[in-house]
Amino acid sequence: ELKVEQNPLFLSMQEGKNYTIYCNYSTTSDRLYWYRQDPGKSLESLFVLLSNGAVKQEGRLMASLDTKARLSTLHITAAVHDLSATYFCAVDMMNYGQNFVFGPGTRLSVLP
Amino acid sequence: DSGVTQTPKHLITATGQRVTLRCSPRSGDLSVYWYQQSLDQGLQFLIQYYNGEERAKGNILERFSAQQFPDLHSELNLSSLELGDSALYFCASSATGTRTGELFFGEGSRLTVL
Numbered sequence: 001e002l003k004v005e006q007n008p009l010f011l012s013m014q015e016g017k018n019y020t021i022y023c024n025y026s027t028t029s030d031r032l033y034w035y036r037q038d039p040g041k042s043l044e045s046l047f048v049l050l051s052n053g054a055v056k057q058e059g060r061l062m063a064s065l066d067t068k069a070r071l072s073t074l075h076i077t078a079a080v081h082d083l084s085a086t087y088f089c090a091v092d093m094m095n096y097g098q099n100f101v102f103g104p105g106t107r108l109s110v111l112p
Numbered sequence: 113d114s115g116v117t118q119t120p121k122h123l124i125t126a127t128g129q130r131v132t133l134r135c136s137p138r139s140g141d142l143s144v145y146w147y148q149q150s151l152d153q154g155l156q157f158l159i160q161y162y163n164g165e166e167r168a169k170g171n172i173l174e175r176f177s178a179q180q181f182p183d184l185h186s187e188l189n190l191s192s193l194e195l196g197d198s199a200l201y202f203c204a205s206s207a208t209g210t211r212t213g214e215l216f217f218g219e220g221s222r223l224t225v226l
Contacts, residue, residue, distance in 0.1 A: 043217040102155040
């Protein structure tokens with residue numbers, strides 16, 4: 001079964017703290033994407049990870065990909081309130097007849 | 113602004129009715145994707161078109177249909193609407209000729225079925 005899982009699904013953290021969101025997927029793929037969604041809004045592309053060992057950083061967010069472990073992480077450094085949103089990972093599963101399969105999302109709330 | 117345009121932004125209708133959602137992809141993008149987002153189901157892939165042809169199909173109900181026109185805009189038709197069809201419907205397009213395959217999403221059409 002083609003599955004993408006995220007952990008945790010809900011995350012409440014204080015400003016200034018660090019945390020990591022995990023994304024596991026069930027099949028081999030070397031393309032993984034992270035998106036951000038504010039409540040009721042569109043999805044905004046954050047990172048595109050295209051190979052094993054890929055690491056991308058933007059501001060307080062850093063994403064990495066381990067295709068052998070079928071795992072991607074989104075690390076948050078010194079969180080600020082503006083990072084409060086839902087974060088989705090998505091895996092390209094075209095080789096299995098699917099397109100982008102999205103994880104359930106991690107709802108992040110950064111408290112002052 | 114992703115460059116993907118969806119209309120209408122909001123739509124309220126009754127059960128049993130039919131609606132059409134419209135999407136214009138980013139300039140130059142040949143692929144259009146439709147997703148349904150509801151509170152209890154997350155983001156569900158419905159269907160993809162590439163240059164007018166259906167490329168992939170997801171969990172799309174038989175009551176739903178879509179097409180992509182020669183000018184590359186796409187329409188999603190939802191018929192015999194049920195309360196459970198209330199959701200945010202997103203259209204996305206992807207770049208042509210690049211390896212990333214990154215999806216760019218529109219603002220969505222929020223459908224409420226009463």
